[in-house]
Amino acid sequence: MAPDAFLWAVGIEDTFITAPHPRTGRTLDEYELTGHYARWRDDIGLMARLGAPCARYGVPWHRVQPAPKVWSWGFVDAALDRMIALKIDPIVDLVHYGLPAWIEGAYLHPDYPRYVAEYATRLAERFHGRVKWYTPLNEPRITAWYCGRLGWWPPYRRSWSGFVALMLAICRGVVATVRALERVDPEIVPFHVDATDLFDTDDPALAPEARRRQEIVFLALDLISGRVDRRHPLWHWLLDNGADEDRLAEFLHAPLELPVIGVNLYPIFTSKRLLRDARGRLRIQMPHASGELVNKLGRLYFERYGAPLMISETADKGSAARRLDWLAQSVAAVKTLRADGVPLVGYTWWPMFALVTWAWRQGRRPLHDYLLQMGLWDLDADPQRDLARVETPLVAAYRSLVQGGADSVGPLTRPFFDPKRKRVG
Template sequence: MSLDTDRRAVIAGALGLGLMPGAAVARAASPAFLWGVATAAHQVEGGNVNSDVWLLEQLSGTPFVDKSGDAIDHYHRFEDDIALIARLGFSSYRFSIEWARVEPAEGQFSDAEMAHYARMLDCCRRHGLTPVVTLHHFTSPRWFAASGGFENQNAPAVFARYAARVVAALGDRIGWLCTINEANLSFAPSPRLRTSAATATGSTHFSTFLFSDTSVSKPIVRACHAAARTAIKAIRPALPVGYTLAMDDVQDSPDAPGRGTAMRSAMYDVWLEAARQDDFVGVQTYTRLVVGPKGPVRLSPETPRTQLGQEVYPAALGGTVRYAAKVSGRPILVTENGVGTEDDALRIRYIDGALAALGACRRDGIDVRGYVHWSAFDNFEWLMGYRPKFGLVAVDRATQTRTPKPSARHLGAIARARRSGPWGSQDL
């Protein structure tokens, strides 16, 4: 992938690593188009001390430019945050359940933490928000990483056990369930990070989701998803289940017809074909990747870019949705789409461009079930810390004051105006 255009490659660059590509099913239960915003537990909750990423943040020489710390304290402030999301006009909230909280030690599940997430789900329902829940959003319990994480052949059974416990306790409150966020995403393993983390945990097999041997981990990730889906469906057959994929709109350059097409197939087809057994595919798109005769084309100096060096290209969403629908044959839920920028006017233009592309997909008959924007709030963006601003709502972390940006009101007004129409409406 291009180091210029992909936000994930920015993380890889910080480490000096290369980005590695990585029976009948039920239809989605709700006919209503979802208009939502998203967060992830580690990026907003704060105090995720039992997770592998928290450990990596603390290591000497860590590549993380900030520590997540209290984040935006969403763990304690979720009621006000969810009420704000609803007031802005949205109909859905995507968030993740933190495995490291729910199962802090192997086989020991926390009823208190399960009750916390039950309160979040109930809060969503009270405010008219359909919860889209992710079981794994990049972070794992420290004990799981120390056992080899997704490089461990026993991981599918362990992950399915966790999924089953969550769904048994909370499944009646969940609207849509994503097992694994951006299941296809990973970076080459960092020997220095693995060594430091192994020393800290006393393990010789420490491996995290983002920094793993992909030749080993990615087939196991797919097996984890399949095992979790089976366990979930045994408990709640009607609950829509899928995973989400990181997808750039991979295109041919004019002087290299077919090169981008071939790269796109190599990057995504195995994941989209595996999703044919799912109820939906979660598409997560930020930009495009143009492929020339020698590989990804580098951006020209005059190309508009985001804070992460991405090309500002909102139409990318149309390309990825079309491709995901074609290969998988499944309904599409846009589970992330957004732009990292301090320029909120640019964010508004990006949103409008992305929705125009998505509307064209629907007019062409593609089964798109919803649009979930990344992100609800400015938050912790992994190795890049708190500098990139993806949020519709600004957060003063000194006071934890939330301030909706004009883009929040803009997208919220669109959601409010159009959420009451029937699913069959072709207009976004």
């Protein structure tokens, strides 16, 4: 990527939790729930209408490989071919929370790194020279949280030791994936995407916990890039929660580069305030944030990693006016960061249209009751309208930003370029 370039992107929510909920029997395949499997051609046409040069796009591994020795590429071939034909560069999400059901124990299966590396290899070989950007796994921390700490998703662990076990297994898979991609094509750009949070507290007694939670936000990136050694703030915490020193040493011996870091941030989710309730139990509030959130996080990540950054997901929920306000605030913050020399090189409005909330899987109400309108397009909430895509004023606003290219966010002062790093475009 040239130092003065800027990538405007969109994406379609692609959470894939294929395990039926034990009480409701529901799964969580966002492509199925939003009708994307049936409408993929038209939905990709909407991307083209925006003029976006690239788009994050998830591959449903559970459909590509429904059994260990069975591969089915029809949907993926058609969708990615259409994006490429329309001059939209895919940023391929290889894993987005869920795995094929045949991988027993999910991420804790001892052969998971081998399975995911084989899958990545086959896809990269199939699109050799045509797809350059891959996300090995979207949001490692959130995956480990829901699979290992909350127990919502397989393998249903519910402890900090479960979280640590999942985090280490997930990161081993990320490393195996990147090495596999590099063997196929050294020009591939691994795009490491994680959800970010900003923790604070007004209670001095909770300050150490807020600092620990903030360090956990960075844990996946720290692990895969070889930063977790005996000096790391979480070293003893990891050991206390079941981590093995030899397993931690694996990451130190073969660290990955971070050519581009994707940060997922939302004004409704990302700010976290710790407090105690009347019974002394730890509680977390999520106050709605302003554009200053983007400023703080951009500086925090650049100071820590010194790598180019891209906003890989952001949006607000509610009325179109509220969403437009967040678009204006967040883009203004991007301009400020770039003017101050922080190499923020891209912005992704996510999702492109509404998603179905994760509560659907354990809920019992009709689908339309779980729509979360966060997109440039709404999904029609009338059950008789079959989730029609409804254009909002955000479409024209975003198209205008895309057409402006880098001019929409201003120049990058003191352009960041390290010739020792893998180039990012």
